[in-house]
Amino acid sequence: MSRLLMRCALGCGTAVATFGATVGLAAEERRSKPLRAVIVGGGCAGSTLAQSIEHILDTTLIDRKQYFEFTPALKDHLLSKPPEGFDPKVLSDDDKNYFRKNFIAHKYYLRYTNVVVSEAREVTPTHVILQDGRRIPYDRCFICTGSRQPAPWRQSTCVTVPERATEMARFRDLISKSMNIAIIGGGASGCEYASQLANEYPDKKISLYHSRQSLIPAHGKRINHFVNRYLLRRRATVNRMSRVTNVTFDEKTKKFAVEWKATNDEGMVLFWCLLSSCFPPHQNLFSIQ
Numbered sequence: 001m002s003r004l005l006m007r008c009a010l011g012c013g014t015a016v017a018t019f020g021a022t023v024g025l026a027a028e029e030r031r032s033k034p035l036r037a038v039i040v041g042g043g044c045a046g047s048t049l050a051q052s053i054e055h056i057l058d059t060t061l062i063d064r065k066q067y068f069e070f071t072p073a074l075k076d077h078l079l080s081k082p083p084e085g086f087d088p089k090v091l092s093d094d095d096k097n098y099f100r101k102n103f104i105a106h107k108y109y110l111r112y113t114n115v116v117v118s119e120a121r122e123v124t125p126t127h128v129i130l131q132d133g134r135r136i137p138y139d140r141c142f143i144c145t146g147s148r149q150p151a152p153w154r155q156s157t158c159v160t161v162p163e164r165a166t167e168m169a170r171f172r173d174l175i176s177k178s179m180n181i182a183i184i185g186g187g188a189s190g191c192e193y194a195s196q197l198a199n200e201y202p203d204k205k206i207s208l209y210h211s212r213q214s215l216i217p218a219h220g221k222r223i224n225h226f227v228n229r230y231l232l233r234r235r236a237t238v239n240r241m242s243r244v245t246n247v248t249f250d251e252k253t254k255k256f257a258v259e260w261k262a263t264n265d266e267g268m269v270l271f272w273c274l275l276s277s278c279f280p281p282h283q284n285l286f287s288i289q
Helices: 002-032 044-053 071-078 093-102 161-177 188-200 217-233
Strands: 036-040 058-063 067-069 103-105 114-117 120-123 127-130 135-137 140-143 180-184 205-209 237-239 243-250 255-261 266-272 274-277
Touching (some): 036 044, 067 161, 071 161, 093 161, 180 188, 188 205, 188 217
Parallel strands (some): 180 274
Antiparallel strands (some): 067 103, 120 127, 243 255, 255 266
């Protein structure tokens, strides 16, 4: 009986030792291989995170474009008056200088990150599934898709820098040729766009539509009065308490029609040449399950 117990004890000890060695090797193997980190989105947050962790983790960046774009610099470039003889098909020195400073290809500053140019369709507990069906495994996943804003500020389908440069040059040319511009939203961005357009193009008619009584309500009455006086001095039209109900586009004339409804009145402003929406940004997760 004692010999049987001894043999069982020896067998169990060998099994425990073998299991312990296997677990130890697996743990050591996991430690020797860095964790796989997948970052969805190549904006300010995604690119900064990738640059910070690419030295210690196996990092993959998923972005719909090949470059990083510094979005806050778009306003000053797009709304500025183009030089004489401006041709949207040929980039000027001003455009080249702007793109050289504010557009950087991911491969130039991410030396150890695998950059995947695609769009994430679904995130599972173990994989990120792309629009083309590819599955990228991960140990840690970071969703850095940022905010959703109307084109041309954010929602661009351009993949390369030359495509984006051509798109922005066309929009800049459209602004310079438009005589009537409607801006929807009287927050900080809308008032800033209206002020800069009225200052750059004093001969254009700028109309601002705002659903509230005061402009930039988060900044108090003093800022509201200052912005209102500034816009009126620049001959811009400020439509308070006017909520836009519909916006249509005529393919023949290539112009917009803005339908709005005020507190005690409603109407339609026809044939606006250009429309810019300045709504608050929303979280950009509409394409990911």
